[in-house]
Amino acid sequence: MSFNIKAGLASVVLALSIGSVPSVYAAKSLSAAEPDWTGGVVTCRVLQYIMENEMGYKVKRVTMPAGTGVYEAISNGDLDFACESWPSYTPARLTFLTKFGGNGSVAYLGETGIIGGSGYFVPRYMVEGDAARGIKASAPNLKSYKDLNQYNDLFISMESGSKGNLIGCPVSAWECEDQKRLDLLGVDFNAQALGSEVAHWAEIQAKYKRGEPFLAYAWAPHWIHAALDLVEVELPVYNADKWPATNWDKDITYNYGSTTLENEHPKIAQLIKNQNLGNNQQAAMIYEIDVKKRDTEEVVDEWMKANKDIWMKWLP
Amino acid sequence: MSAIIESQTQPGWLGNLWEKHRGWVIATAVLGVSLVVWKIHGGETIFPESWVESFPFADKVNEFDRWMRPYVQPTTRLIASGVVWLYDAMSEFLIFTQWQIVVVILILPAFAYGGLRLGLLAILTVYTWLMLDYWVEAMETLSLMGISISIAVVIGISMGIACSQSNRVETIIRPILDTMQTLPAFVYLIPAFYLFGIGPPGAIMATVIYALPPVVRLTNLGIRQVPEGIDEAATSFGATRFQSLIKVKIPIAMPSINLGVNQTVMMALALVVLATFIGSPGLGDIVYKGLVRLNVGKALEGGLAIVLMAIILDRVTYAMGHLEKTSGSQHDHVFRLFPQALENIKPVLYIEYGIDWLWRQIASLGNFTTLMVTMVVCKLIAALNSNFADKLREFMLARSFLIASLVLIAFMMLLDSYSNLYGKFPLEWEYSFRTPVNQFMDELVSNDVFYSITQGIKKTLWYGLINPLNVFLKGLPWWYTTLVISAGAYLFNGRGFAIATLIGMVFIGATDYWVFGMITLSTVIVSVLICFIFGVPLGILSAYSKTVDTLFKPVLDTMQTMPAFVYLVPVIMMFQGGQVAAVIATVIYAVPPIIRCTTLGIRELPTELNEVSESFGASMFQTLIKIKIPMAIPSIMLGVNQCIMMALAMEVVTPLIGGKGLGLMVFDGLNRASIGISLAAGLGIVMLAIILDRLSQAWTKTQREALGLN
Structure with missing residues (x-):
């Protein structure tokens, strides 16, 4: 039945x-x-x-x-x-x-x-300071990847231990090779993947709001560049043979x-x-x-x- | 280890300690030795490179996969196309038919088997789907469910019957079923994705395999439990073995088979939702999108729709197995809506009388319709074959609910094709709560006090538990860890399992995932520890207080049916991504079994215990600590065991919020379409799961034996 x-x-x-x-x-x-x-x-x-x-x-x-x-x-x-x-x-x-x-x-x-264009960015207040928010420039000489090691301590996060932290590409399938790039360029940082795009932006926005230093991967076209004032950290010019030790191509x-x-x-x-x-x-x-x-x-x-x-x- | 030998030879308090708390002594000794080894070793352990190089598992699997595909894929793709055809037929029927008709089709079984209460619950469920505007997604999930369950039930019952008829078949199938139930659910998704394709076919085939064991087991059990005498009686009346099976044994085994179907349904739903990872459509997809967009409201809505579907499917399939209790149209005073306990309240009684009257009217209308249809049909058939017509008449009259339902549905369909009576679901009936939920969440997260609280929790967890354990486990030499775990396996389960453990650990190392494996292990240990710390007191509380228990029940039910990744969204918003967030999400997912088992363990103790200990002047608290908790330990450990398995299952979901460990590699392989990487990491999790499962089960067993149970 x-x-x-x-x-x-x-x-x-x-x-x-x-x-x-x-x-x-x-x-x-x-x-x-x-x-x-x-x-x-x-x-x-x-x-x-x-x-x-x-x-x-x-x-x-x-x-x-x-x-x-x-x-x-x-x-x-x-x-x-x-x-x-x-x-x-x-x-x-x-x-x-x-x-x-x-x-x-x-x-x-x-x-x-x-x-599209991609790269690593830091907030402008780190390099130039922000008088309006009362933030002093914590890394005035930060221009290219070569300067990162010298400011290692600024970028330390809870999970990265003694190394500086890069808020890297959030999704592994995008094959950004962040950690490899850092290693090849001699930057002694740790690349962190947050799992999804929105988590990535949420983390960056939270840091920015509190005026904390951070180094993050970002791409354009994207609203983040309109919402936050970011400065790109120079990477070697794209070169297919040396990839991933270079910047991304256009x-x-x-x-x-x-x-x-x-x-x-x-x-x-x-x-x-x-x-x-x-x-x-x-x-x-x-x-x-x-x-x-x-x-x-x-x-x-x-x-x-x-x-x-x-x-x-x-x-x- | 020397401490152990010493304590064995020395009599006195040390020997006493050894006798009483053997487990703890060993555990402490191992921990002490490990700390020393860790200190001496220093730095992260490195698995020998030459071993890794000589074991290119992922590459070989990928090679084999590429080589095998042209041979296997034509067959699997043929099966897949059949499955897709079924899925398309069902989902398109459900989606493109007028919603009113589908609603009637969906709620009638609930009314038929579960009476008014279940019927109303079904209406509420269906209304929720419509209200949230997830009708299409709900129909997709329902189609996936319907088809995978049908296939699983057909295959499962046949396998169960085969097992029940031959001991040889049973000995072959039983270990396969055991393995199937130990494997984490998602392990099925990876091969399904490659063999049957993304989306519905992969999801359905994976679900069929995953949900198969309970129905096979319970069919087998049900038939085997039919008393010998009945079978003998049947054969002595001249029935063949086959006739006895079909006409006698299976009908007697039906309750057991129904229970199997019920469990299969619940397992299927869990996997259908998880199958979003291989592109399966439906409600799971809503939750997934809510997650990647950090849209808590949307994820919660999707989760609610799934939970309601789970509840209704569970209740209906359960009611199908307990038919005689619920279909009470013969009885005079059956309370249909309110609990029988409210009998003495006058208004309730009047309402029930009204409902009863209405119920009877509907029933007699249904009976009348059936009678009419039966008469017409049988008259027509009688002209051809009067014998068959008589049988048909009997058959149809016995199923008046079904016939009347079919007539109603057919009538509605006719009305639909010849008129424009039905419209879309009215917009003003739709209601979505995602915006207020999102606003609340946004305010909460940007609140400074709340932020400092969550950050405090995060830091405490990280610096207090997760990070030290990470560093410790990663720092222990791989050969040492392997040996200790294998020794544990030897102690509890014997030589065979110790060798299997050894192989499993070396496999994880040789695939170059040792560090990931240790992170997985530390995540699981920390999560289970926290679950234990919170779960046991909550369980005790709900064992003692009825109020707490009634409050907990729906919450725990919801937590257990809610798809795992609904939890991820609020967690990531409060704690940001990373291993801490992964641990917190895992705790939320894995805590219910510990609470449940603790409550059960304490409540099932004989009540005389209370009286006895109170008569000796023990306070309630003393009774609890000294007597009840120790007695309930086996049950609590069962909860811990389940908790471990759930924590491992969560491993593959948490990479979405920055969880690391083997799960991340499974994900990576899935994204990069490298079955080798996924399989290597997935097998790593499976091996850890089996090791931890067996160890904790063996521990429970020794506890039970120590208490003289069993």
Whole structure:
């Protein structure tokens, strides 16, 4: 008796579902990776908005940390496309993308229009002081990585022991190689990874608010540079042969997707290639989402409605 | 160790001490010797590089994985595509059907099995999903659950039956089940991700495997427990072995099988949520996003939706196994809404009369509908085969609730396709509490007093416990640590386990994760210690006070069903990222079993104990300290054992808030798509888990024996 109702309901559910889901629907469904940093989410949402509202597609978003895993999933056919890859964070590009000498099992789908830069930063009050807040310059001679060891004591944190602390790249999948970089450059610091982007910014903001010294990894375009006054610590100029003992390269970010996308959904592939979102546009949306804690969908939808002239040009 | 030998040979107080507190003497001696070794050794231990180089485990696994994939993947991907098809069919049906219809489909089983109370709880649950606007996510989780449970139950019951019929099959399957239950849940996720793909297929297959053991075990047990005589009676009446199994034994074993299904459901839910790590959709994803955005409110909402789903699934599957107690339409005065204890209050009685009247009306309406449908159907069929029609009539009339429900659902669907009667869930009925929660959290965190309190806790924990233990464990020479733990294993579990321990420890070292392993160990030790310090007094308190107990019960229930990473968000906001935050989150997650087991251990002691000790003039406090706590130690240790396992399971979640140790490497491998790294670190955790589990179980056993239990 006990399983009868359940079994009955299950069979009815199954029978009805097969009949009621239109078959067209499956053909117009795509799945995309949801990046793990706000900028990437914005870039992806903008594309998805157009696909869903202008082209009649349904996009499933799969949350995955950016990195080799996403490339693997795309080449396996588990995902259709992903947005805003930063070349210097993605050694996987060398394996998968023909453009970078890979095997071509993932397709390069054009630049996004976002140009990124990354580096290590300290608050300006450390170098120049802040008379208004009554903070004296604690490290007046701090200009480049070479000066860091001399100020080691300022950067000591609870967990780093006697070494200075770098609030490093929060997600290991981004392959920033912070600890390796410090070691190779002879900086006797400890690189700390906080696990998620927001935890990273929360830590930095808390330190800044209390006027404490810190050394942190950050990238642009990002609202943090508008919210806090940061100075970049010079690193050796990017050099592919010496990586990671150098700064990051300027990142001309790109979209990527499965090799079958162009054949099966040519218009979608073309739309992704046409995307050209500016740094400023993206930074404004990131600010709304992260600082004002608004819903991503809400912010992107609002921007889409207000900026039709920008994205209508991308439609194939 | 010399101290031990000495104390054995010397009679007098030393010998007495040895006899009474053997465990403590050994522990103190080992600690003392270790401190000396640590002091002499100095610096961090380094596992011999040549060993690491000659054991390229991760690389070999990756190589093997790449070589094997073309052979295995076609099969696994075929299975995956079947699973995906099922998942898509179910989830799209649930999502694209009018919500009112789905609501009816979901709450009817609760009404059918659990009566009005469970039905109302189901309505509350479903309403919460709608209210929070997580309908789609809830349907996705429900689909994942539905499909993985169905597959697990089908496979599990068949395996259980096979085990019950053949001792040989049982001896093969039993150790496999044992291992499956010891492995931390997420270990299943990694291979599932590679073999079946990200998202639903990987999540479903991992869940099926993870949730399988209880249903197999309990089916096997249930059938084996059927008294021999019944089986003999059946065969003597000429039934074949198969007939006796199907018609006699399985129906008798049904309560046990149902219990297995119930446990499987709960295990499945835990993993379906954790499967967010391999891109599985649903409510877990909401919590995960809340975490990475530091959105406490959102994470809490997602957590609440999951907890409610867990409660309702638990109750419904439980009620299915205890049907005769709850379906009481034959009885006259069944209290449907309020507890029977309120019988004497007049208004309650009138309300119950009203409900009863309404209930009967609905029941007779249902019966009438069923009668009508049955008549029509059977008339039609009787024209073809009258014998079958009679059987069908009997079958249908016995299931009036099911038939009436189906008619209702069909009617609603018809109405849906021919009219525009239903709308979307009204916006004004939606309510979200994430904004006030977030505001509260923001204010709390930026409050200076609160900040100094949390920082104080953080510093105390770090400098007082975590850091010293880190330094100590990392500083002990690897061969020394390995030997001590293996010696412990030998002492408690014998030679075989000591060798296994030795291999396990060397494996962790040879994969170059020794330091990570020691951090994991220190995190677990500190967490369990704190759990013990807080959990035992709380457990005692709730054993003595009914009020505390009733207050604790729902809190502990919620804590145990809440997905682990809901805790991470407030913890990271208050304590920032790092190992301290990891320990605090682990404590919150792992403390319930200690509280529960302590309460249980003290309460289950015979009441005569109280009387006896009081008659000797002992105060309540003395009775507690001198008699009750020592007697309850086996039970408390059981809680500690569970706590250790949960702390290890948490290892793989805490890297999200800056936790270090082996979990971070599992994460790293997952992110870098290196199955080798994940597997090496994951196996490291598994080995630590097995070692700690066996050691603490053996300790419990010696305690039980010392008390003359068993």
